[in-house]
Amino acid sequence: MLILQILSLGANHGYGIAQRLEQVSRSVVQVNQGSLYPALHRLEQKGWLRAEWKDSETGREAKFYSLTRTGQKQLALEKESWERLAGAVEWIFQEGSR
């Protein structure tokens, strides 16, 4: 979901995604860079990501991933279910504190 969210901001390559991940979740989640690529390929197999080779900002060719339409739908779905879960958890906490 994190990968999908990052890519929803625009196409990026593996290294870029890793950097972003590090930025956004520096303190909260520790993502092993090694497991990033299997995850990317799995998402690509599922058809949520599309990949193409393009020149990167350093001028070298890199594999850029971007969201497909089904990927966007999936992201929306996961967001929604996450929000529902988060809302429920919050509600429970509020109930408990009342």
Add this chain to the structure above:
Amino acid sequence: MRSLFNWLRRRNLERGLDRELQYHFDRRVADFMAEGLTEAEARRRATFELGGIPQIQEEVRDVWLTRWARDFVHDIRISARTLRHSPSFAITVILSFALGIGATTAIYSLVDQVILHALPVREPERLVLVDWKGDPVANGFGSWNLMSYPLCLDLQKQDRVLEGALCRALTTVNLSTGGEHRPESAELVSGSYFPVLGVRPALGRLLTPDDDRTAGASPVVVLSYDFWQNRMSGASDVIGRKVLVNQFPMTVVGVAAPAFRGLDVGEVPVLWIPASMSVQAIPGFKSMLDRRTRWMQILARLKPGVDIEQARAMLQPWFKALLDEDMRRPEFPRITPERRQRYLASTLEITAAPQGHSGLRRRWGQPLWVLLAATAVLLALACLNVAGLFLARGSAREREISTRLALGASRSRIGRQLLSDSLLLSLAGGALGVSLAPLAIRALISFLPREVAPTALASSLDVRLLLIALGISLAAGIAAGIAPAFQTGRESLVSSLRERSGSGFAGIRLRKVIVTLQIAFTLVLVIGAALFARTLTGLLAKGPGFATSSLISCTIDPLRSGYSREQAARLTRQIRDEIRMAPEVQSAGIARFALLLGGSWNNPMVIVADRRTVAERDINLNAVTPGFFSTLGVRLIAGRDFEEQDTQASAPGGRKVAIVSESFVKQYLAGVNPVGVRIGEGSGPDVKAEFEVVGVVANFSYRGLRDDREQAFFPLLENKNEGGTFYVRVRENPEPAFARIREIVHRADPALPITEMRTLDDQLNRSLNTERMLATLSSAFGTLALLLSMVGLYGVMSFVVSQRRREIGIRLALGSSRGAALRLILRDALFMIASGTAIALPVTVALGRIVEAQLFGVKPADPGTLALAALLLTSATLCAALIPACRAATIDPASALRVD
């Protein structure tokens, strides 16, 4: 699907992944260096962070293709590589598989085409065959499941149950197109035929109910696609052309869809004619609207949601009323009260008929199933053979496998490797088998009766059949590989690694079981072969009851060429006289119905000797000319042959005469002087016994060699001799006589076709084609099976001898005789043979019921045959065991003990 695609482009994927990871790594290193680290340090940090590139690669590969599939691909490649190193082993296994799979595919293809294949029509599963169960009180002519045409019209009105009903009859017409005259197969059909089936035209239109309203009013035909393509070269202007059907002009209105070939797989019509034109299509036939003439098969389409049981129940009240109504019609024959009861108890038999109606299926269904069972046994044998070979190879590879186990491979992983060996080989064998199958199918089709149009059955394999062959191959591969796979690593690892020469008794028990089963299966096939061979030789020894050499036959049917009855009789007489005068001809006679073609004219008979009796079963009847019996060489036992004066319609004193067969006398006239007895055709009380028996002839075959019905013959009356089958005894070779007869007929009428022109030897052979096919194929299967068993037993016994070499050496050294060593080994073999026989015999007895109908003069459990087959098997396999046994006996004790 996706993983298959991934596998195919794996090289591309790999390269992409490499570049991707390299990019990541380089950027990371660059970034670290930008942060002020040394290059070496940056590289170290980046590698550490990423956690090992090969590991990532492996993980990503798992995403592309599941682990299991990747292992399998890997296994197959290793298998291919190792098998290349032992080509003789691989070839033996592939040939075994190819044999089993090819034979099974070929026979299954025929079973599928003849028995299982649904008609290429709309929703064939809703088609049913409607048949009369009980006494229909009607004359039938044709093959099976005969019904009357008016009944079909009545059924069409039962629209609560049926969507529609159709009727059809197969016939042969003389078809003339563009100056060519040929007898062709035609289907006479009701107007509802094409609409009910839901067949579309390829060109023009098909027949409709309008074409079938009034008799003789609609001279139109629909051609088959194949005929249109092959014989009219697909001419687009064929619609509206005139063709001559039995010299009667009819208009082509359409061509049927390419795949549609009528309702009978064995008899493909080239054209469809409306039933309303039956008078033109079947010369002399005027009973289309007669309710008491059965000549067509009725098929119907059930309404959606109505099943066969419901249909039967819903139709029964209507049918009951119909029976009553019919009986009160003035034309209903006078019958005895018992017969009336049987008539009134009749019901409609409704059976599913998605495959249409086929005489070929009826005759060949059972033999084909028998053959399929035999090939299945052969396939099982081939699998057992391969399993035995794998076990033998497995014990040779024991050290290798033990080493791999010791290095940490799991047993299941190694088992899978072995299984992939056998799968690879079975697929290769399957491919080879499938490529040979069309040849086998063609050979099988050549055994089929001659009436089957060459286009009726295909020898090519379709996709469905290829899938089935693939399935069989996979199943065979797994079946053959599973036992050896389980066998791996059974032994304790330590002991097998410790042994220096070869291995212990790994798998020997399993191999013995396999060989025992092989022997059992083989015995089943050998017994089958012996039974069918005895059937064939029995029939040939019985013979037709007349000398077939230098006897030829040919048929003419002038009525189908537009002749009137008088003209036809005159022409036949003229041709007969000319044939009799020909120098090549010794004598000649004509029979109304041909011999050894499978059919006959038959009816019950009334016999009046000292009292009036009715024959218990139909008598086979024929009308023949004087000289027929002497031409055939059939002995006259009592009385006299027909004379020329018997053939006059008004014989002196109005005498009508008949000749009966020896079996007729034995059955119905025992103890009576048959000459002078009066007989009549039919069974009712009103039948007049108007024929006087003037002679008795020896028995001979009519329908076929198995036929032993009582026979009666009438003289073929001069003015009713409208064609038939000539039987001609030739002086020397048949060929000049063939040419002479062709010349005579051609001179009389160039447009008159001659059919069934062949020697009686040939005809006899044709009439035995089912028996010959079963005997030939089962003997071939039996021989192959025997060879496989011999090889199997030889292999196991050789292995046993090499295993027990030391033991035997010690025995010999201690003073045991060489004979004793021989016996020691042979005892082992005999035990396997005996247990195989013990398994096979009860199986054979159980299977016997399936083949019983195909046999002649021998019972399925015939002790002589069983003993002979068992003896053959025992001696053959013992011979195979004798070679290793002799080797055991000639072991030199000194060298045997020195081995280790």
